Amino acid sequence: MSSVVAKDIKVPQETASLRITYDGKPFEEENLSGADILLFSILFEGEDLSGEEFEVFQEYYNDLLGKVRKGRTENELENAELIMKVMYDNVLSNYSRRQTKLSVMFKTGNYNCVSSSLLFLALAKDCGLDARIQETSVHAFITVYTKDGQKFDVETTNPAGVNPGEKKMISQNSSGSKKYTIVPKTYYSNRVEISDRKAVTLPAKNICAELSDKNEFEKGIPLAASVYEFVTKEKAAVRKDYDAICANFAAYANQNRQYEAALKLLRAVMGHYGKSDLLVRNYNDIAYNAVAESCNINDFKNARNLLVSYNYYLTEKTTQEIIDMIFESEKLEEIQDLMHQNKFLEAAKLADEALLRQSQNQQFKKAKSNSLYNHGVTVHNQVVPLLNNKEYKEALQILENALKDNPSNQMINDDIKKIKSRM
Numbered sequence: 001m002s003s004v005v006a007k008d009i010k011v012p013q014e015t016a017s018l019r020i021t022y023d024g025k026p027f028e029e030e031n032l033s034g035a036d037i038l039l040f041s042i043l044f045e046g047e048d049l050s051g052e053e054f055e056v057f058q059e060y061y062n063d064l065l066g067k068v069r070k071g072r073t074e075n076e077l078e079n080a081e082l083i084m085k086v087m088y089d090n091v092l093s094n095y096s097r098r099q100t101k102l103s104v105m106f107k108t109g110n111y112n113c114v115s116s117s118l119l120f121l122a123l124a125k126d127c128g129l130d131a132r133i134q135e136t137s138v139h140a141f142i143t144v145y146t147k148d149g150q151k152f153d154v155e156t157t158n159p160a161g162v163n164p165g166e167k168k169m170i171s172q173n174s175s176g177s178k179k180y181t182i183v184p185k186t187y188y189s190n191r192v193e194i195s196d197r198k199a200v201t202l203p204a205k206n207i208c209a210e211l212s213d214k215n216e217f218e219k220g221i222p223l224a225a226s227v228y229e230f231v232t233k234e235k236a237a238v239r240k241d242y243d244a245i246c247a248n249f250a251a252y253a254n255q256n257r258q259y260e261a262a263l264k265l266l267r268a269v270m271g272h273y274g275k276s277d278l279l280v281r282n283y284n285d286i287a288y289n290a291v292a293e294s295c296n297i298n299d300f301k302n303a304r305n306l307l308v309s310y311n312y313y314l315t316e317k318t319t320q321e322i323i324d325m326i327f328e329s330e331k332l333e334e335i336q337d338l339m340h341q342n343k344f345l346e347a348a349k350l351a352d353e354a355l356l357r358q359s360q361n362q363q364f365k366k367a368k369s370n371s372l373y374n375h376g377v378t379v380h381n382q383v384v385p386l387l388n389n390k391e392y393k394e395a396l397q398i399l400e401n402a403l404k405d406n407p408s409n410q411m412i413n414d415d416i417k418k419i420k421s422r423m
Contacts, residue, residue, distance in 0.1 A: 009258045014268040016229045017222030032196040034126030040200035041118045045101045046223040076146045080162045083123045088159040100206040113140045114202045116156035133199040134191045198234045201227040217249040243278045250282045259290035284318040295329035335367045344375035376409035392419050
């Protein structure tokens with residue numbers, strides 16, 4: 001068993017670190033305004049942000065919104081093109097795959113599909129467009145629904161990304177020569193249109209994944225809980241994300257043999273938000289490992305105490321497996337102790353009794369076989385001096401008495417044949 005143990009693993013808070021309220025009451029709006037999207041997207045970055053800092057971003061956003069409103073028309077496609085132009089002329093300068101935060105995007109111009117889609121979504125909503133975010137397992141982009149029942153996508157990571165697949169002029173020189181581009185239209189089979197409330201939590205989702213990769217669960221788990229509490233329509237999907245980071249912490253603690261830390265979090269999560277298959281499975285695996293460690297050091301009293309204390313979220317199957325493990329470990333230790341005292345017949349008898357309860361247990365079968373073999377060796381060694389002195393009668397008496405307790409032992413039977421052949 002490895003002796004490497006983490007010095008300290010702090011159990012994260014299982015509940016939300018961020019709760020959205022309005023006038024002291026839970027914020028319940030489903031259809032968010034652009035201003036809401038800006039605010040919540042930055043809040044769900046999980047950083048402490050002062051009112052003054054947010055006002056700077058708000059002013060920046062309001063300036064962009066003013067430019068869009070000044071140039072907008074009645075044509076929805078043209079307005080989408082205008083939003084993209086304003087974004088790329090004033091904010092977006094460098095694509096960075098992991099840069100999901102709007103606050104960083106405003107400061108540096110670095111963006112990815114999430115941060116650029118959220119900025120587009122906010123501006124579009126505040127300019128009257130029916131825009132919605134589409135999410136895949138690896139990407140986010142926009143769909144705009146038009147008043148005439150049509151729709152088109154917007155790939156916000158490309159300045160020419162409005163209505164992908166359409167040929168567009170991107171420049172014209174003084175001689176009238178024009179340059180065109182086509183952003184390929186990608187058909188995402190797993191695209192899912194998400195609610196505004198889930199859209200603004202996408203930064204948190206990406207940040208939680210990064211924090212989990214770095215084992216920084218103390219910040220990641222409460223942020224994931226914040227997402228779970230805020231999103232209303234896609235509860236199953238965000239619960240899956242929340243459970244995943246909790247399970248990752250549990251695996252990390254389990255790997256470092258900090259079983260109680262893992263189980264404490266899992267109990268708290270299931271007590272607060274209810275059970276899930278993933279968390280119950282993790283809880284059962286780690287509880288088994290914790291009891292196994294006590295059994296490995298022959299602390300069977302603690303093993304039984306752990307079984308009682310962990311029992312609430314254990315399945316019947318795991319409970320029985322743990323009971324069987326404690327029984328097996330304790331009996332094998334008792335058998336081993338008898339063998340060390342050369343009480344081989346007692347050890348064999350104890351193994352036999354254990355097999356009445358676990359008839360297919362290979363460890364008990366092996367312990368019985370070894371005990372009986374060692375008994376035979378002991379008897380053989382006892383009669384060797386008698387044989388050397390040709391005291392065959394006394395030797396035969398000892399062997400025949402031993403055979404009553406160990407009738408199948410080959411060594412005893414061979415010794416008896418040898419003596420009878422000499423008498």
